[in-house]
Amino acid sequence: MTKGFALNWKNMLFQDWEGIVRTLMVGVLAYATLIVFLRISGKRTLAKLNAFDLVVTVALGSTLSAILLQESIALAEGVAALGLLIAMQFLVAFTSVRWTAFAKAVRSEPTLLIRSGRFCDKAMRRERITRDEAMSAVRDSGGRDVSEVEALILESDGSLSVVFATRG
Structure with a gap:
């Protein structure tokens, strides 16, 4: 039992260089992709947050974190997830501006x-x-x-x- 604990302790601090290199490479690419997507989607994505925008922002952060730390998620899948979240936020904002009933459903009134x-x-x-x-x-x-x-x-x-x- 003591030996097993020692092995797990070592793995908590350092597993291998491959994981670190993957995290750095994927992290830089995923972060750059997120910045590009945010610039394309416009200022609305970064505006003062209503409840819906806050959910999207938290989801973006969570997705970026998953891309960085979960080896089972390929960069292309992560980029697709980030793109989907931003596209959905854009679609909701676009529809809200054009359809008052929809805007009331997703956004609270003052x-x-x-x-x-x-x-x-x-x-x-x-x-x-x-x-x-x-x-x-x-x-x-x-x-x-x-x-x-x-x-x-x-x-x-x-x-x-x-x-x-x-x-x-």
């Missing part, structure tokens, strides 16, 4: 959290935003009190936008 200096408690509970978080966004935007706020909006990407009442 939510009004403060209106005319008053908290919209029902909306805040639904979106799981506390008054302290709302006020933090107001302060970050230069406000001091909720009465100064015409609207606080939870955007579809998760950011909070503050519109101040006109000061007379």
